[in-house]
Amino acid sequence: MFLLIRTPACPSVGPGGSDIGLPTYRAIHARNSSAGFDVPDRSSRVSRTALVIVVFLILQAVTVASDAFARELLVHSQTEYHEAVRDLRAGDTVVLADGVWRDFEIVFSGSGEPERPITLRAQSSGRVVLSGQSNLSLSGQHLLVRGLVF
Numbered sequence: 001m002f003l004l005i006r007t008p009a010c011p012s013v014g015p016g017g018s019d020i021g022l023p024t025y026r027a028i029h030a031r032n033s034s035a036g037f038d039v040p041d042r043s044s045r046v047s048r049t050a051l052v053i054v055v056f057l058i059l060q061a062v063t064v065a066s067d068a069f070a071r072e073l074l075v076h077s078q079t080e081y082h083e084a085v086r087d088l089r090a091g092d093t094v095v096l097a098d099g100v101w102r103d104f105e106i107v108f109s110g111s112g113e114p115e116r117p118i119t120l121r122a123q124s125s126g127r128v129v130l131s132g133q134s135n136l137s138l139s140g141q142h143l144l145v146r147g148l149v150f
Helices: 022-034 042-068 078-087
Strands: 011-013 019-021 072-075 093-096 099-102 105-111 118-122 128-131 135-141 143-146
Touching: 072 078, 078 093, 078 105, 105 118, 105 143, 135 143
Parallel strands: 072 093, 093 118, 099 128, 105 135, 118 143
Antiparallel strands: 011 019
């Protein structure tokens, strides 16, 4: 049981925002704590709330940071493509510049994740044309190819 006594001579805020005298609050808190009642004071509730907020913000920062490392690489030649695909990571996107790509043997390989696939796409859907002896081979997991015309 918790008893609140109002003492206007020494206003202070007790649990629940009630105005009580600080000495009275401390005496009641000490008596109830020694009697086996768990009576958290206001500062411990604030500390727990602050801790929960800090943990939430750290988790959000980690999530945003992992997405921030995903790259979008625009390539204009086969040489640039081969350089770009050497070190692809989950979430990366390789973008082929609009135009005709002649005799381009595309080897697209990597290991994406279900929520963060590795993507090969046209700069503008339908505006990248692979002609001549061009072909595409895929190797890996969670790879996505979009907007290419053969």
